[in-house]
Amino acid sequence: AGGTVIALDAANGKPKWRAPLAEAGAERLALFDGNVYLATEKGALIALDPETGHKKWEAAAATEAGFRTAPVPYHNPASGLDMLLIGTGATSAGESGAIAAFAARDGKPLWLWRAIPGPGAAGHESWGGSSSRQGAVAPVGIALSPGTHTVFVTFGSPAPVYDGDARPGNNLYSDSLVALDLATPEPKLRGYHQFIAHDVWDWGPATAPLLFFGQIGDKERNLIAVGDKGGNLWILDGDSGALLDHAALSFVKNGATHAPGGGAVICPAIDGGIQSFGAAFNAANDTLFLASADQCAAVSSGKAGGDVRVLGSGAGICNAVSVASGTFLWRRHFEFSAQGTGAHGAGASFGVPQIGPRLEKPVNAGALATASGLVFTAEPGGNFVAFDGNTGQRLWHAETGAAITTPAIAYHAGREEMIAVAAGGTMSAYTTR
Numbered sequence: 001a002g003g004t005v006i007a008l009d010a011a012n013g014k015p016k017w018r019a020p021l022a023e024a025g026a027e028r029l030a031l032f033d034g035n036v037y038l039a040t041e042k043g044a045l046i047a048l049d050p051e052t053g054h055k056k057w058e059a060a061a062a063t064e065a066g067f068r069t070a071p072v073p074y075h076n077p078a079s080g081l082d083m084l085l086i087g088t089g090a091t092s093a094g095e096s097g098a099i100a101a102f103a104a105r106d107g108k109p110l111w112l113w114r115a116i117p118g119p120g121a122a123g124h125e126s127w128g129g130s131s132s133r134q135g136a137v138a139p140v141g142i143a144l145s146p147g148t149h150t151v152f153v154t155f156g157s158p159a160p161v162y163d164g165d166a167r168p169g170n171n172l173y174s175d176s177l178v179a180l181d182l183a184t185p186e187p188k189l190r191g192y193h194q195f196i197a198h199d200v201w202d203w204g205p206a207t208a209p210l211l212f213f214g215q216i217g218d219k220e221r222n223l224i225a226v227g228d229k230g231g232n233l234w235i236l237d238g239d240s241g242a243l244l245d246h247a248a249l250s251f252v253k254n255g256a257t258h259a260p261g262g263g264a265v266i267c268p269a270i271d272g273g274i275q276s277f278g279a280a281f282n283a284a285n286d287t288l289f290l291a292s293a294d295q296c297a298a299v300s301s302g303k304a305g306g307d308v309r310v311l312g313s314g315a316g317i318c319n320a321v322s323v324a325s326g327t328f329l330w331r332r333h334f335e336f337s338a339q340g341t342g343a344h345g346a347g348a349s350f351g352v353p354q355i356g357p358r359l360e361k362p363v364n365a366g367a368l369a370t371a372s373g374l375v376f377t378a379e380p381g382g383n384f385v386a387f388d389g390n391t392g393q394r395l396w397h398a399e400t401g402a403a404i405t406t407p408a409i410a411y412h413a414g415r416e417e418m419i420a421v422a423a424g425g426t427m428s429a430y431t432t433r
Helices: none
Strands: 004-008 015-020 029-032 035-039 044-048 055-060 072-076 081-088 098-103 109-114 139-145 150-155 176-181 188-194 210-216 219-227 232-237 243-248 253-258 264-267 280-282 287-300 307-322 328-334 374-379 383-388 394-399 409-413 416-423 426-431
Touching: 029 072, 029 081, 035 081, 072 139, 081 109, 081 139, 098 139, 139 210, 210 280, 219 287, 287 374, 307 374, 374 416
Parallel strands: none
Antiparallel strands: 004 015, 029 035, 035 044, 044 055, 072 081, 081 098, 098 109, 139 150, 150 176, 176 188, 210 219, 219 232, 232 243, 253 264, 264 287, 280 287, 287 307, 307 328, 374 383, 383 394, 409 416, 416 426
């Protein structure tokens, strides 16, 4: 909070050091080659000493765009370079979001791969007229396959979000999973899959790709799972990128029903679908665990303005999906209470939400699966909860007193297996015995 990085003793939780950096976005951390790296929302890339918290160096790496993802460390054996792969946002000058590489030694920029193809590049024609200069696509998450020198990136919905007339065409590489080859000095597009072409309901991916080895039908293979805000779970081949399976985890209404006063009713919306932090995979029973939410909203759209009005309180679900069959092993529904935040007008800027009730939801808590068959996630109101991964039976919970908006982690401290989770301004750790 407040741009401070804190180091805790993993065994007893005692603070080791605090590094107040007076920067926004201090949650974007990575550990690599004896450094703690921090990528901020204001575009600074900072290296800290993990023993003391002292700043080793700071680079103004992406000040016009800001960083949107945590750094992903990568060592390229062909070039011998250690680098950090980070997603950047769009700039006020009209440049799209991108995946950028920086030298881990000093933060020097190495290369940039933009989400919207430039003139002459394949896919540029998917933005009609001059819309590629006014549009925007931001990276959502990064996953690395070091053995194949491939980075997989999910890109979110195109902007302007609800005004599809302003950006005719399929709008590549929005709502897409992109694979980039890192074995060359400059990254090359290895392939992509666009989940939703010309998205007008903000249903793009909200999770990083999850790479795992699982079974589809009777065949085991490298797989990739991606969830989106439209409530879709997509399973792709990790080698070819081909779409293998798809399941709808949320109630879907595709905008065909008109809302009172014009516009359309869409489901999911705003807090619905599959949100950030995504899934966990249990290889023992070939099952993905992830949270989803049902929510509907009335949306009015147009070039002059628009708003989003949430309808009802919605519902949340913790899902266990069998990868081999694509069916639900179990689903656990949560009760919600609506939080009224009042309403505010859209103003002159299109797409500013006019908010009704917001969900108290476990969506952003994600899921953690352990080899012992436990699944950890959050319930509304701040309960940290463990389920039996095979049956969905609720086994244990702890009241944290605040909303849980980060995924839990598992680690060993001495001989103890620990499960730690952040809730509000508190970090709590539990043993599994």
